Amino acid sequence: MIALLFPGQGSQYIGMGKSLADQFSVARRTFEEADEVLKFKLSSLCFEDGLSNLSRTAYTQPALLTASVAAYRVYMDEIGLRPDYAAGHSLGEFTALTCSGAISFADTLQIVRHRGILMQEADPNGLGVMTAIGQADQKRAEHLCVQISTKEKPVVIGCYNAPEQFVLSGHQEAVNKVAERLGSEMATVNPLRVSSSFHSPMMQPAAEPFNKILSSYSFRQGDYPVISNVTALPHESDHLIERLTRQLTEPVRWQESIDYLRLQNVKIAIELGPKQVLQNLMKKMTSSIITVSQGEASDIPKAKGVFNRENTEPSFIGKCLAIAVATKNRNWDIEAYRKGVIEPYQKVKQLAMHLDQTKQDPTREQMAGALLMLQSVFETKGTPHWEQQKRLKQLLRMPVVKEFTLSEQGDFTWPSF
Structure with missing residues (x-):
């Protein structure tokens, strides 16, 4: 069992995520997307601005979200092991929900930007x-x-x-x-x-307006369970907005959240984002969950090394699902996205869960279904040809390489099953 962990405020530092953006295009595009959505240079704030601005919660929250989402996308590209659970500390809970697919990155950027502003306004005198x-x-x-x-x-x-x-x-x-x-x-x-007293009664003035903001966005069931800070149990979609609102004024039950993961037999946790705060906390709670942090490019070999490749290498279908999740969406037609991405993805996800539970290998026809899902996801998300080729060639490392063909130019072509 694998869990992904996402840090909260206090983990920020100047230069966070820069090495990922320098070395991985998916991370660079994540910062560029944040710049575009927020209409200011968040990337400059993270990479080179003064710590005084980065410590202001209205900026800290979207900055940490972006750095952690960039780390997650690199993780999915470089390692690609689908987690069984995710948990985030305070702001990190929003990051976990984003990475699970419960809400889009663009929407979460706006939500946490509003959250930060409301939290600042709740304590205007800085007391x-x-x-x-x-x-x-x-x-x-x-x-x-x-x-x-x-x-x-x-x-x-x-x-x-x-x-x-x-x-x-x-x-x-x-x-x-x-x-x-x-x-x-x-x-x-x-x-x-x-910049203020988060998770305390002093945040009460922010609660009602934040609830209204959350209610204006669309949430869906994520691809894996995300632990609530308020209950230390997996989120339920019917209570998601209420619990995210309560999180402003109620404590983060992190110790209980880790206890829950331990009881679910989680053995490996990867902290995705700046610093190693959650990794260090884990050491104080349990030795049964091996935890490593991946916030910069230099952390990736250690993150890869923590996995026993023989036992945790994703299946062919699991890798297809990971590629689908990591691929950027460029299509905002909700109905087309439902038919072309969500429905085929969920169908293959259910198949993967069944194969895992029954310890079966996929048939040739089931692998064909996973590839057809990817083809649908690429077409619906508007994925350019060069990106399709890059992501599909990850599959060439899989044992079923004989099922694939390459053109004379070295491009991947959809095999005929």
């Missing part, structure tokens, strides 16, 4: 802060929060990250009082570089 606490008892911290918190100056645990690692969030006076008390009891105290 909200967040402070990471380590080597402390959570129950003791919860008790102190209840003692010190007031309606005007609240303090709560905003993130339950690991057994003895959590984040205080709220009004700076109240947060500082709890942090000082815990620090005097030998806890470690680390103020975070964020």
Whole structure:
């Protein structure tokens, strides 16, 4: 079992994702798409701008989303192993939903941009802060929060990250009082570089307008389960908007989310995005899930190396599904997309799940169906010929290479089954 993890605010740094964009066209196009959707040079903000702008939540959120989606697309191109689950920390939950296909990247860019602006406006005087606490008892911290918190100056645990690692969030006076008390009891105290008190009552003014924004977008069932920060369980489509809204003011239950993945027998996790925050947290929680981070080009060999290729190499059909997911969409006709992408993809996905459960190898006709699905996806998404060739040639590494033909020019041609 494989899980993909996506980081949240606090992981940003100048230059994040640049090596991926320099070396992989799919990553470069991801940043270009963000520039186009947002109408400003997000790529410059990530690659070369000052940290002061990148630390403002209205910019941080779309920047981290883009860097992580770029890392995901490179992962799908270079490794291509379909995850069984995905989870994201705070903002990372939106990234996980995007990569699962529950919502488009373009729509999520707009959503998290609005989210960041609303979160800034919820604390216009900048009185909200967040402070990471380590080597402390959570129950003791919860008790102190209840003692010190007031309606005007609240303090709560905003993130339950690991057994003895959590984040205080709220009004700076109240947060500082709890942090000082815990620090005097030998806890470690680390103020975070964020622009407000996320996952606390101070975000309540943002909740209702954000709910309205979410309601204006279309969500669908993703290709794999995404864990909710609010419940630490897989999202249910009927409650998706409500839980994403609650996430503003309720804590991130990260420790419980990892417990859930562990109970589902997840053995490998790949953190996709800047830094190694989630990889480091994993080490504090369990040794049963091997975790590596892939945020820059230099991380890819280690990410590949964590897999036992004999046991986890995707099947021919699995690779076809991965190519379909990683291919950029250039067609915004909803009905055509449903018929040409979603329906054939779901049909092949169900076949792949059945073959996996029954431990069967695909027949020649079933492989033909997977290729016909890819052909439909390429045609519907408007994939140019050169990109089709690049993606299809990934399949030539598969054991069924004899099923493929190349033209004299070296181009892939659809085989006749």
